[in-house]
Amino acid sequence: MTDINGTSTDALATYRTQTSNASSTQGSDELGQDQFMELLVAQLTNQNPLDPQENGDFIAELAQFSSVEGIDKLNTSVESMMSDYKSSQALQASSLVGRQVVVKQDTAYWSGEGNVAAMVDVPEGATNVMLSITNSAGALVGEIPMTKAVPGENGILWDGKDNEGNVLPAGAYKFKATGVVDEKAKTFEVYGSAKVNSVTLAGGDMMLNVAGVGKVPMSDIREIFE
Template sequence: MAVEDVSSSLISSLQNPTPTTTNSGTGALGKDAFLQLLVTQMKNQNPLDPQDNTAFVAQLAQFSSLESMQNLTASVDSIASSYTSSQALQASSLVGRSVVVETGSAVVDTTKGMTGSVVVPSSATGTTVKIYDSSKTLVDTVDLGTQAAGTTSFTWDGTDSAGAPVASGTYSFVASGSIDGKGTSLATYLPATVNSVTTAAAGGEMTLNLAGGTSIGLSKVQTIGI
């Protein structure tokens, strides 16, 4: 077998390593073993038919490229590991904190009331937020009147339409308004407490598990509170 053929085989073995006994005991052909074998081949090549210098340089360049790819892979693995650790630390700091997210329901302590916001895409009239309890019964209506395009806040004091206090629990908030004469549903942003956090594998997005049983991606969070 020609020297260049042997060297090509060695390069291939580095790209697709198989169990091999080496001095390092790693079980795969490493770069040191490759270079030692290459030097040995150069020393024992046929003096009447020596290896072409161009082929030798090409083989070294190929080996150098392979080594660079292996180092890059190790660096990427290290970065991925660091990201996972950072994500876990960030997750632990969010548990128990309040966040504001786009959702239609929230767990409300009615003794304290609740403040949320409504996103109005363009000028709207007759803007309201209807509040329903867990049995889908209308509890109260917050009248916001005419609103310009933008985000507007609303407050619910935890009482029904007659002013009587209601029990704490999960409530739904349905916002709507008339835009260009058409009734339009509007997005609501409500506060929620983070009960737990699910970290995703392979660099995926972290998921926040909120009080009330809903889950949402971290990128969907508008505000993180205390």
């Protein structure tokens, strides 16, 4: 008769080893609850009668098995939740195609009609706030005084015209916001807008392909327009 002692460690160790090995093979090879119980019963049947299994050890082993099994189920549930989250995020991102979004970059794309939205983050105590607009060649084509700017994020619309009221050609334009804080000239953070052409999944992250700007993480969106 085989002498098998230390049941509380042997059965659980075997379960963990076979479960780990099965993770790289088909799910049908995994040691489940039924197989574990069969192994446990076999060990109890063949244990040394002079040194039998203690009740406390037996209970502890069952508790450890339940804990390991619970962690496996939790991991499966989390993976399922992540998959559902990504699917929901992809659906949400696809609804942005064709819409204007304000993102964390200083470049905006003027389509030739309508308005271009921008956002300026104005600090406390700022005065003489001005939004300057330059074309792709770096030439200044327009300036918009932000006389009503308040501390925080300030939305502003540009109609695509220069300082003389002439409509500018379609293309990418760069925004720059400046002002005075504590009697010193400062440059403020600007968020430009453009149309979303498509959405891609890169490295598990949703990326928006923004006209005239390129790929922008979905997390960088500050505002969405119809």
